[in-house]
Amino acid sequence: MATQAPSTADAPPSPWPTVVRAVVLLTAVISVLLTAFAWPSVRSSAHGVPIAVAGPGSAVEQVGAALDQRLPDGFAITEVADTAAAERLIRDREVYGAIDVTSGAPRVLVASAASAAVAQTLQSVATGLGQAPGQAPAQGGGAPPAVRDLVPLPADDPRGAGLAAGALPLVMGGMLAAFLLSRLVRGTARQAAGALAFAVTGGLAVAAILQFWLGSLDGSYAANSGAVALAIAATSLSIIGLESLLGYVGLGLGAVAMMLVGNPLSGVSTAPEMLPGWSGTLGQLMPPGAGGQLLRSTAFFDGHGATSSVVVLVTWLALGAVLCLAGGLRARRVGKHP
Structure with a gap:
């Protein structure tokens, strides 16, 4: 006769040290979040x-x-x-x-x-x-x-609010794509293909909203879509690669890197040189910062100044592809030798 597992109501309460550990962890998390997002803004000033x-x-x-x-x-x-x-x-x-x-x-x-x-x-x-x-x-x-x-912002968005606000959805879009594809699609190659396909459709959609509805972008729609697509692809594929190689740990590392480091240090709302110390330089070496600078170049400067951003994004894209390949090979070896 099968025994029924005890209900939650019947389980004994957690010991107080567990409660203390949870409170300490939550305090650390909220402190890190506040530091990541508030520190660059509070210390924002011209630096070189x-x-x-x-x-x-x-x-x-x-x-x-x-x-x-x-x-x-x-x-x-x-x-x-x-x-x-x-x-x-x-x-x-x-x-x-x-x-x-x-x-x-x-x-x-x-x-x-x-x-x-x-x-x-x-x-x-x-x-x-x-x-x-x-x-x-x-x-x-x-x-x-x-x-x-000499190069003003569009009349429909003279404060550049749309471009600044669009940075977070780009990061979230890449992270969400990595999370859903890694959970819903089996096979690293198919996950990577899904990420690249989403980058194209997401790039077309985001650029259309920013350019034709909100009026936040000028320039070539095709170039702007390509800039957004490259940023999404670099973000999502690199996180998928980490997840395929390290599992949930890799997914967490990728999400933390993009959300808590890349996004607040992107400089999209101000400029990399307005961020304190080394943070602006670091932000430009990550997909959110490079993607924001690339989109400014395509939208307002006919592509001038885009080279370094493209190099950064392509590097992240290549890194993601290498990680996906390594993860796929590892999965096949594990499958052959249980």
Whole structure:
């Protein structure tokens, strides 16, 4: 006669040390979550943001000294001879903006599509530079310099909210794809094929929403879709590869890396150079950061500045493929030798 397992109500309560361990674990988890998402925002400031200064050497030195006084180590300055050279660097995504002192009073050149936060910061610190070249810049109270936005954000989304908000769904989409495919589809090759197929359809859908409905993107729809698809594929395939090799541990490691490291350090809502210390550089080496920068390049800069982001994403994609291959070979060996 079969015996019935005791119900939960009949089971003895957990010992108090178990409760204490659970509370300690939850406290650690919430502390990590808060640190991961709040620390980059609270410590956000300009850190070596590349800009250009156009004008004579003496004027460039004075402007650089004034900027360093207002925001120490905030900008990495490239000296150029004229306005055209500064504009070219901005459009090629080599700098975020420029201060032009070639014709008397300083003018500020920005590209809000590259980073609205950097554009606002540059305008703010440039206030008070309204002196003629050869004179010491004003130390406060100067008239704001004229501002020209070379690459503005779309009129339907002038704050860039859609692009910033789209970073999290891209990460979640890649993670969700990895989780569902690893649970619902058997066979590493079929899981990888599903991830790549979803990357294409997801890229088309996300780019269509951002570009045609929300008006957050300009440029080529095909290029924008490709940028989103590459980011999703790099995220999902790398997590699937980890899961195929390490099981649930790999799935957890991939999710933590993308959600708690890659997403908050992506710099999509501001700029990588606005994040504290080394975090901006680290963020650009992960799919969320590289994907966000690639999408900015395709949407607003005709693909300029996209090379490094493409290299990062393709590297993650290749890593995921290698992990999937290793996981598949391991599964076959285990199957042959139980």
